[in-house]
Amino acid sequence: MELLPRTLFSAEHEAFRDQVRRFCVQEIAPHHEAWEHAHGVPKDVWLKAGENGLLCCWLSEEDGGPGGDLLFDVVVSEELCRIGATGPGFNLHSLVVAPYIAHYGQPSLKQNILSKMVSGELIGAIAMTEPGAGSDLANIRTKAVKDGDAWVINGQKTFITNGQNADVMVVAAQTEDAQGKPGISMFVVTADMPGFSKGRNLHKIGQHAQDTAELFFADVRVPVDHLLGEINKGFRYMMQELPQERLCISVNCQARAEAVFEWTQNYVKDRKAFKQRIADFQNTRFKLASLYADLQAGRALCDSMIARQLKGELDAVGASAGKLWHSEMLGRVTDECLQLHGGYGYMQEYMVAKAYCDARIERIYAGTSEIMKEIIARSICDEPKR
Numbered sequence: 060m061e062l063l064p065r066t067l068f069s070a071e072h073e074a075f076r077d078q079v080r081r082f083c084v085q086e087i088a089p090h091h092e093a094w095e096h097a098h099g100v101p102k103d104v105w106l107k108a109g110e111n112g113l114l115c116c117w118l119s120e121e122d123g124g125p126g127g128d129l130l131f132d133v134v135v136s137e138e139l140c141r142i143g144a145t146g147p148g149f150n151l152h153s154l155v156v157a158p159y160i161a162h163y164g165q166p167s168l169k170q171n172i173l174s175k176m177v178s179g180e181l182i183g184a185i186a187m188t189e190p191g192a193g194s195d196l197a198n199i200r201t202k203a204v205k206d207g208d209a210w211v212i213n214g215q216k217t218f219i220t221n222g223q224n225a226d227v228m229v230v231a232a233q234t235e236d237a238q239g240k241p242g243i244s245m246f247v248v249t250a251d252m253p254g255f256s257k258g259r260n261l262h263k264i265g266q267h268a269q270d271t272a273e274l275f276f277a278d279v280r281v282p283v284d285h286l287l288g289e290i291n292k293g294f295r296y297m298m299q300e301l302p303q304e305r306l307c308i309s310v311n312c313q314a315r316a317e318a319v320f321e322w323t324q325n326y327v328k329d330r331k332a333f334k335q336r337i338a339d340f341q342n343t344r345f346k347l348a349s350l351y352a353d354l355q356a357g358r359a360l361c362d363s364m365i366a367r368q369l370k371g372e373l374d375a376v377g378a379s380a381g382k383l384w385h386s387e388m389l390g391r392v393t394d395e396c397l398q399l400h401g402g403y404g405y406m407q408e409y410m411v412a413k414a415y416c417d418a419r420i421e422r423i424y425a426g427t428s429e430i431m432k433e434i435i436a437r438s439i440c441d442e443p444k445r
């Protein structure tokens with residue numbers, strides 16, 4: 060069963076895809092179950108990924124990167140999803156954390172950090188969410204106060220992806236400008252700064268190979284050149300960067316859905332009941348046909364969003380609509396595919412069972428479905444009448 064042909068990727072991207080696929084088969088798949096039990100991946104996988112050119116592929120040579128484009132990082136994400144991998148979080152590191160530093164970091168900071176993110180020596184995380192504030196980011200309590208030649212950060216973050224492994228964190232904190240006006244600013248904190256510590260590795264219902272942690276900041280002195288961009292402009296920067304983060308969710312959801320669909324097609328052609336293949340029941344055929352239509356639509360939407368992002372044209376509403384649709388589509392696909400596996404679909408050793416649990420978070424992180432609807436609805440309902 061073929062889906063829509065893709066026109067975005069060049070021969071060079073496809074050759075890279077073969078290389079990434081080999082990496083996934085050799086370096087990820089054989090170890091993934093052990094990582095699920097450990098709730099995280101060892102750091103040496105990151106170094107191997109760096110050696111193989113899998114990290115921050117889009118980053119310019121001037122900033123210490125290989126000078127590729129977003130499509131190379133998309134390939135890495137898709138291939139990890141295709142084998143059902145949930146760790147390591149290369150995608151967040153390369154396409155969410157590194158862009159904040161590359162786009163808003165001062166030259167000295169970029170020089171110290173970015174090339175080491177490309178090599179995998181430094182692992183990145185982004186820390187916005189707190190125990191008391193997730194959707195309502197304006198309400199965060201982590202505070203940064205200027206003290207001489209440093210900012211002093213106090214507070215707590217939770218649910219931070221790559222949190223246990225992270226060496227470099229982009230942290231959102233409350234600040235006041237020189238006039239005492241409050242706002243949110245973004246800082247780069249490194250794990251070796253005194254006063255910084257990591258809490259529990261949080262146990263989730265899915266995505267078990269992904270380390271997700273609490274982070275604590277107790278009088279962490281952060282040098283002034285670790286402030287990203289300007290004081291109190293954190294919200295503006297988040298609004299500029301969030302479309303790409305949400306696009307990443309669309310890419311992952313589409314690739315995961317395609318993988319689950321493929322496993323399920325194979326299963327229903329093997330398994331028999333009432334002397335026929337499960338694939339011969341009209342219910343199965345119609346379910347798979349509907350899911351196929353979803354996957355076609357999903358692929359077209361996903362590739363058009365990637366194309367818009369490549370041109371710098373993907374806006375907040377477009378990215379939110381995509382994230383909403385793809386994450387909900389993955390929910391439908393994993394649920395229907397699990398059902399077609401019967402009781403085996405509920406067993407952890409079946410990929411579809413893991414995919415079902417792994418998928419649930421996609422409707423929550425990087426902005427919940429309700430927040431996506433809120434963003435889209437504002438652009439529909441609060442605009443003046445045409």
Ligand SMILES: Cc1cc2nc3c(=O)[nH]c(=O)nc-3n(C[C@H](O)[C@H](O)[C@H](O)COP(=O)(O)OP(=O)(O)OC[C@H]3O[C@@H](n4cnc5c(N)ncnc54)[C@H](O)[C@@H]3O)c2cc1C
Binds near residue numbers: 184185186187194423
């Ligand atoms: C596995 C995992 C990984 C994560 N990784 C990261 C990370 O790397 N970095 C990071 O900073 N955060 C991360 N998060 C946090 C994630 O982004 C938040 O959990 C998410 O934004 C929701 O915030 P919350 O959990 O505080 O829920 P709340 O904001 O408390 O929401 C609870 C419910 O209320 C609804 N709600 C809230 N406001 C509205 C509204 N205005 N209208 C309608 N409904 C509303 C929500 O949609 C939700 O259903 C992660 C979370 C998980 C579980």
